[in-house]
Amino acid sequence: MYALNFGPVLSNFEELMQGLWTTIYLSVSAMILGLLVSIVCAVGKTSGGRLVVAPINLYIELIRNTPFLVQIFIIYFSLPVIGFRMSPNTAALTALVVNVGAYGTVIIRAGIDSIQRGQIEAGHALGLSRGLRKVSMYTLASDGLSSEWENVHRDFHFTIVSACSSSWLIRFHELLWDQAARYRHLSSTCEFDPSSTITEHQMMVDALLKRDSIVSIDLSRRHIVECRLANDSKQPESAC
Structure with missing residues (x-):
């Protein structure tokens, strides 16, 4: 058994909490x-x-084809040369x-492009507007954004990790994210005995x-294997 020493952590607890708050503030x-x-x-x-x-x-091509670390350096070190001075946190944000x-x-x-024509026609039928823009905004808010939010979320985390030059960290992040996504999307298509489920969870805890x-x-x-086998043994229409 390893002897864990939390002395350095506890002695710098205030600084760690300040760093945690800064991370949450910048991320959100x-x-x-x-x-x-x-x-x-x-x-x-x-x-x-066209204009x-x-x-x-x-803007998209410049940002997507330059490293994130370079962008931070340009904003923090180059902008003050032309008179735009900002704090480190403001530059990072x-x-x-x-x-x-x-x-x-x-x-x-x-x-937006994945929104089907039928949804736009349904918007016209509901009397939203005869203009494509207004109907597209309603369908975007209800369908397009919700379906693409996970991709935005993933790219945000990848942007933070990519600021580090460690290829191992980037590969580990991708592996961890993929495994978490698989488990998050693993859905139960049959009813389990609540008592047995609680027992299994208690054993893991x-x-x-x-x-x-x-x-x-x-x-x-x-x-996980038992859940997967139980899912495969049921028909899709019996999903709960």
């Missing part, structure tokens, strides 16, 4: 502002003229918003609390 702010930029640019690419589409395309906005524009544009990694991994693997 960048996601919200970046999503707004993505929506505006995606709608501009869809319904705008609108050309600058958006230039600006770089994240610009990067997320470029990648999100492509994703949301794909979501107990193994984790005892730091017994071998038993914990074995129980988790067995639980």
Whole structure:
């Protein structure tokens, strides 16, 4: 058994909490502002003229074809030369918003293009508007954005990790994300006995609390396999 020493962690607990708050603030702010930029640019690419589409395309190509770390350096070190001075946190937030906005524009544009013609016609039938733009905005809010949100979320996390030059960290992030996505999308298509399910979960929790990694991994693997076998044994129409 390893002897864990939490002394250095506890002695710097205040600094760690401050860093945690900064991370949460930058992440949430960048996601919200970046999503707004993505929506505006995606709608501009869809319904705008050449004078609108050309600058958006230039912005997307510049951001997507340059490393995120370089973008941070340009914003933090180059902009002050021409008179735009900002704090480190503001520079980091600006770089994240610009990067997320470029990648999100492509994703949301794909979501807009995936809206079926029948949905637009249904919007006309409901009396939303005879103009394509207004109907598209309603269908985008209800369908396009919801279907593409996961891609925006994934690209945001990849942007943060890609700021590090470690190829191992990037590969590990992709592997961890794929495994988490598989487990998140694993749905039960049959009814289980609640008592047995609670018992299995309790056994996994107990193994984790005892730091017994071998038993914990074995129980988790067995639980997932049993769920998968139970799903395969049922017809799709019997899904609950």
